[in-house]
Structure formats: structure tokens, C-alpha cells
Amino acid sequence: MSDDNSEGSDRNVDLGSTRGFGSNLEESNLSGSGSDSDSDPDDEPNQGLFDDLLSGEPIFENKEVLRPSYTPHELPHRSDQINKMATILVAALRGETPSNILIYGKTGTGKTASAKFVSKELESTSKKYSVPCEVEYINCEVTDTQYRVLAQLANKFIEENERVIETQIDSLEALLDDLDEYDDTITSDESDPDSETTASDVPGDDSFVDDGVAETTEPNFDANSSTDLESGESEPVNRVDLSTGDTVDLTSSELDSPVETGGSDTVVDDDRSSAGSETEGDTDRSHDDDYEHPLADTPFSSAADVEDRIASLEADRESFEEVPMTGWPTDRVYSVFFDAVDYSERVVVIMLDEIDKLVEKSGDDTLYNLSRMNSELQNSRVSIIGISNDLKFTDFLDPRVKSSLGEEEIVFPPYDANQLRDILQHRSEVAFKGDALSPDVIPLCAAFAAQEHGDARRALDLLRTAGELAERAQAETIVEEHVRQAQDKIELDRVVEVVRTLPTQSKLVLFAIILLEKNGVHSINTGEVFNIYKRLCEEIDADVLTQRRVTDLISELDMLGIVNAVVVSKGRYGRTKEISLSVPIEETEAVLLSDSRLSDIDDVQPFVQARFDN
Numbered sequence: 001m002s003d004d005n006s007e008g009s010d011r012n013v014d015l016g017s018t019r020g021f022g023s024n025l026e027e028s029n030l031s032g033s034g035s036d037s038d039s040d041p042d043d044e045p046n047q048g049l050f051d052d053l054l055s056g057e058p059i060f061e062n063k064e065v066l067r068p069s070y071t072p073h074e075l076p077h078r079s080d081q082i083n084k085m086a087t088i089l090v091a092a093l094r095g096e097t098p099s100n101i102l103i104y105g106k107t108g109t110g111k112t113a114s115a116k117f118v119s120k121e122l123e124s125t126s127k128k129y130s131v132p133c134e135v136e137y138i139n140c141e142v143t144d145t146q147y148r149v150l151a152q153l154a155n156k157f158i159e160e161n162e163r164v165i166e167t168q169i170d171s172l173e174a175l176l177d178d179l180d181e182y183d184d185t186i187t188s189d190e191s192d193p194d195s196e197t198t199a200s201d202v203p204g205d206d207s208f209v210d211d212g213v214a215e216t217t218e219p220n221f222d223a224n225s226s227t228d229l230e231s232g233e234s235e236p237v238n239r240v241d242l243s244t245g246d247t248v249d250l251t252s253s254e255l256d257s258p259v260e261t262g263g264s265d266t267v268v269d270d271d272r273s274s275a276g277s278e279t280e281g282d283t284d285r286s287h288d289d290d291y292e293h294p295l296a297d298t299p300f301s302s303a304a305d306v307e308d309r310i311a312s313l314e315a316d317r318e319s320f321e322e323v324p325m326t327g328w329p330t331d332r333v334y335s336v337f338f339d340a341v342d343y344s345e346r347v348v349v350i351m352l353d354e355i356d357k358l359v360e361k362s363g364d365d366t367l368y369n370l371s372r373m374n375s376e377l378q379n380s381r382v383s384i385i386g387i388s389n390d391l392k393f394t395d396f397l398d399p400r401v402k403s404s405l406g407e408e409e410i411v412f413p414p415y416d417a418n419q420l421r422d423i424l425q426h427r428s429e430v431a432f433k434g435d436a437l438s439p440d441v442i443p444l445c446a447a448f449a450a451q452e453h454g455d456a457r458r459a460l461d462l463l464r465t466a467g468e469l470a471e472r473a474q475a476e477t478i479v480e481e482h483v484r485q486a487q488d489k490i491e492l493d494r495v496v497e498v499v500r501t502l503p504t505q506s507k508l509v510l511f512a513i514i515l516l517e518k519n520g521v522h523s524i525n526t527g528e529v530f531n532i533y534k535r536l537c538e539e540i541d542a543d544v545l546t547q548r549r550v551t552d553l554i555s556e557l558d559m560l561g562i563v564n565a566v567v568v569s570k571g572r573y574g575r576t577k578e579i580s581l582s583v584p585i586e587e588t589e590a591v592l593l594s595d596s597r598l599s600d601i602d603d604v605q606p607f608v609q610a611r612f613d614n
């Protein structure tokens with residue numbers, strides 16, 4: 001013992017300023033004492049707290065891929081649902097409005113993962129083909145009121161509009177720079193006596209080349225624009241009605257695209273020579289190549305046009321007003337959202353995950369407003385994808401909303417054990433080191449999760465937790481026992497979470513049941529629970545609910561799997577519920593007592609007597 005201590009203190013001294021981390025620890029100890037004088041306290045070596053833990057071969061290669069936040073690139077056994085979604089949403093890429101979609105399925109059946117996968121594909125394809133289409137995802141469990149949903153969407157679209165404006169302004173400014181450069185070059189060419197720059201130097205449309213230079217007395221970029229190149233100035237023409245303020249989609253590729261001269265140099269040369277053009281020779285040919293007019297193939301006919309457009313974009317940007325997270329009247333929020341969506345031509349897909357939570361919390365107003373938007377939008381189109389694991393929530397919807405929202409329905413059935421096995425197999429290849437898994441681990445995780453209504457999230461949790469437990473035990477491989485321990489741990493964690501988040505009244509009812517069980521009462525009935533519950537309420541000054549309401553709370557606890565309540569017939573005494581606890585008593589009691597209100601109940605013993613008093 002004393003040796004150990006001295007070794008520990010040696011460590012402190014010896015490692016001093018010269019030694020690094022763990023792997024050098026032993027070696028450093030052996031190296032004898034070093035000088036104290038030059039040791040910097042900030043560089044003090046660690047005492048190896050983590051070294052042992054780090055020294056074990058880690059089981060995981062990449063644990064992140066087993067976490068719920070990871071979006072897989074492949075979703076085995078969901079191709080039917082994914083293809084169906086894609087078939088509906090492809091309309092957006094054709095500039096049409098896709099039907100609204102309702103996605104149903106129990107928890108962990110891959111609804112969110114599949115919908116996100118499809119929307120990623122949709123957005124990237126829309127970029128590829130330059131068809132404006134955006135997907136906005138909202139989790140209604142978090143954003144659960146009409147105000148918040150609309151505000152969040154409004155702000156997202158405002159942000160997106162600002163981004164688009166920024167890009168457009170950048171491109172327009174680059175265009176102005178090009179114009180300046182072009183003007184400078186033309187001016188310097190004009191002052192060069194060797195170079196005879198005339199109107200025919202300007203790139204023109206097809207007719208310019210085809211018809212021969214001689215005919216092209218007034219060069220033009222296209223049917224609507226004309227430029228006096230001798231003065232080097234562009235004359236404004238009515239190519240674009242700037243007064244409408246329509247968004248001009250100026251991508252940099254459009255801006256950079258070369259002017260169509262309508263033919264090769266050879267053709268141009270031939271035409272020119274045969275037409276006896278004023279412009280001849282190499283210099284002119286190089287002008288055609290080098291000095292394409294920057295405004296050709298743009299909707300602008302002069303620098304002033306471009307500047308006007310920049311000013312109007314800047315004014316638009318100034319006019320955007322971010323919605324605060326509270327405080328505005330809802331119709332104002334709606335109107336800002338509406339304008340933000342309609343700012344430019346595009347198809348917008350709004351994905352409302354856990355949509356049932358939104359309806360439960362704040363009715364169907366949001367869905368009503370969103371589903372009738374298309375009839376009023378001028379530029380854009382909106383389509384909704386609702387995701388829910390509650391199949392019944394549409395019963396609470398206004399029939400119009402229900403039929404509009406459910407234009408297309410896609411069901412995600414639970415996975416069976418074989419499918420879960422495939423999913424786990426795919427992930428485990430990336431998640432674990434080579435032979436970290438013993439062969440029975442994946443089948444066991446899949447079997448446990450299949451019992452839980454085929455929940456892939458549960459299966460992945462089990463596999464990850466089993467890996468963590470094995471790692472903690474410094475085992476080299478994950479074995480069946482780790483999976484069983486993981487199953488118990490997850491179950492306990494679930495119970496703790498459910499109990500912790502119960503409302504106080506339910507906690508009191510549960511506490512009453514625990515007290516009865518702890519005092520050896522079996523086959524507890526509702527009346528007994530009610531009596532203890534009443535005393536507990538009095539003790540902490542809580543409202544006392546009616547016995548009927550307490551019976552309902554017991555049924556809710558039963559549904560949550562915390563208690564087991566069976567109805568038994570007592571012959572001529574009628575029927576009664578027999579209640580027992582389905583969760584570990586100690587842990588559950590500890591969670592209840594961690595609630596500050598319940599922790600006031602200190603001496604619980606006397607309450608149990610109530611059973612015998614009544």
C-alpha cells in the first residue's frame with residue numbers, strides 16, 4: 001500500500017515537465033527523479049485515471065452510426081415506401097404541386113429516416129436541374145403551436161430568401177465588374193490605331209452570322225437589345241419589365257454563359273470576307289472571342305438596369321422582418337410566412353413530423369391554413385408531408401383538412417426480426433471493429449426489438465448499449481450476456497424517464513401503490529389505492545381527485561406499462577381491479593422521491609395503516 005503511494009507521488013514528481021501522456025507512464029516512473037525546478041504546474045502529468053480505460057482495444061470503430069441522430073445512407077426494407085414517396089414528389093421537379101402525403105407507422109419504423117432521405121434526394125436533384133424546390137422539416141413535438149410552426153417556417157424562408165438575394169447581388173456585382181472591364185477594353189481598342197473596332201465586333205445573334213456582317217448595321221445581342229458600340233454604351237431596351245419587381249433568376253452560370261454567336265470563327269470569317277466587311281483579319285477575330293458583351297444572354301440591357309435590379313433586391317432584403325418567437329398576432333405571423341414563401345417561384349414541401357402532437361396541442365388550424373394556401377399563392381406552391389405514429393389523429397381533423405392532407409397515404413409496417421437483423425448488420429459493419437461481435441448478438445438484439453413492435457430504434461439502442469457495456473467491462477467481444485444486460489438497462493431507463501415525467505397526481509397514485517406493495521399488500525384494489533392517495537394529497541397540500549378520476553389514472557399507468565391492473569369478478573360483490581406494480585420498486589420509488597413535492601413526504605409508514613382503518 002505504502003509502495004503504491006510512493007509510486008503515485010513519484011509519478012507526480014518524475015513526470016514533471018518532460019513527460020507526456022499515458023503510454024509513457026511506466027517508462028517515466030522508471031526513469032528516476034527529474035528536476036522539479038523546471039516543471040510548469042500547467043504541464044503536470046495526469047495520474048493515469050483514463051489510461052487504463054484507453055488501453056483496452058475499443059470495440060467501436062464508429063459509435064455515431066448507431067445513434068438516433070445518424071441518418072443512414074441506405075434504408076433496407078423501405079424501398080417500397082421510399083419509391084412511393086419519390087413518385088409523388090417528382091411532381092415538384094416538374095414545377096407542379098405534389099399531392100400532400102400522410103405517413104403512418106409505429107415508432108421506430110423508419111418514417112422520419114425515409115422521409116428525410118427522400119427530401120435530401122429531392123433537394124439535390126432540384127439543384128442539379130435548377131428547378132427551385134425546398135423542403136422544410138419541423139418536429140411538432142417541439143414546435144407544437146400554430147404560432148411557433150408559422151414563425152419557424154417564416155424565419156426559415158426569410159433566411160433562404162436572404163441567401164438567394166445575396167447570391168443574386170454577388171452575381172450582379174460581378175456582372176457590373178465585367179461590364180467595366182469590357183468598356184475599358186473597348187475604349188483602349190478604339191484608341192489603338194491598328195485596331196478598327198466597329199459595330200461588327202460585337203457578338204450578335206444567329207442572324208448576325210448567318211446573314212453576313214454587311215447586313216448587320218445595328219448589332220444586337222438578341223431580339224430585344226441593341227448596343228451602340230461606337231460609343232461603347234448600351235441603350236436600354238424593354239427586355240425586362242423591371243417595374244414588376246419579378247425575381248430574375250440569375251445564376252452565375254447564366255451570367256457566365258458565352259454569347260451565342262451562331263457559328264464558328266470560320267463561318268464568321270467566310271461571311272465577313274464574302275460580304276466585304278469593314279472588319280477583317282486576326283484582330284477582329286480575337287475580338288469576337290475575347291470581348292463577348294457581358295450583358296448578352298442576360299435580361300439586362302444596360303449597367304443602369306443591373307444597378308436598378310440590385311437596388312430592388314436590397315430593398316426586398318430590407319423589408320424582410322424576422323418573426324419573434326412570441327408576441328405577434330397569429331394572422332400577422334401567417335402573413336409574413338405567406339409573403340416569405342411566395343417571394344420567389346418554387347415548390348415548397350413542408351414536412352411536419354409528429355403531426356399528431358400539433359393537432360393534439362393546438363387543433364387543426366395550422367393544417368387548415370397550410371392546406372388552403374395554394375389557392376392564394378402567386379409564385380410558389382406548397383405541399384405537406386405529415387408524419388405520425390398515431391393512426392387515429394385524423395379523426396380529430398376538420399373533414400376538409402382530413403381529405404386535403406390525406407391525398408396520399410403511406411404506411412410503414414413494423415419490421416420483423418429478419419428485417420431488423422439486416423438493418424443491424426448494415427450498421428454494425430461500420431460501427432464495430434472487425435470481430436467485436438459474437439455471432440449471436442445481432443439475432444438476439446433483433447429478436448428483442450421485434451417483440452417491441454418491430455422498432456429499429458430499439459434494436460440499434462440495444463446493440464449500442466451492449467457494445468458500451470462490453471467496453472466498460474473491457475471485454476474484447478460483445479456476447480449474448482451484454483445484450484441481456486443492455487435490455488434490462490434500457491428498460492430501466494425507460495421506466496425512470498416515464499415515471500419522472502408523470503404529472504404530480506399520477507405520481508401520487510403510483511406512490512400509493514408502491515407503499516401498499518412495500519407493506520406486503522397483494523392484490524391491491526382501487527379503493528385501497530384511493531385511501532392512501534387521499535392521505536398523501538393531504539400531506540403535501542395537493543388537490544384530491546375523485547375516486548373515478550383516480551381509477552382513470554391507474555388505467556393510464558397500466559397503459560404505460562408501469563402497473564398491471566386486471567379486472568376480476570368478485571361474484572355478487574361485483575367486479576374490481578387488482579393492481580400490481582410492473583416495474584422495479586426501489587428504483588421507481590427513488591425517482592418519485594426525487595420530485596421536490598413528493599420528497600416532502602417523510603414518514604410514509606402511518607399512511608399504510610389507512611388500509612386497515614377503512
Ligand SMILES: Nc1ncnc2c1ncn2[C@@H]1O[C@H](COP(=O)(O)OP(=O)(O)OP(=O)(O)O)[C@@H](O)[C@H]1O
Pocket residue numbers: 067068069070071072074075076077078105106107108109110111112113114388389423456457460
Ligand atoms: N430501414 C432502416 N434501415 C436503417 N436504419 C433504419 C431503418 N429504419 C429505421 N432506421 C433507424 O431507426 C431509427 C428510428 O427511425 P425513425 O426515426 O425513422 O423512426 P420513426 O418511424 O420516424 O419513429 P418515430 O415515430 O418514433 O419518430 C433511426 O436511427 C433510423 O436511422
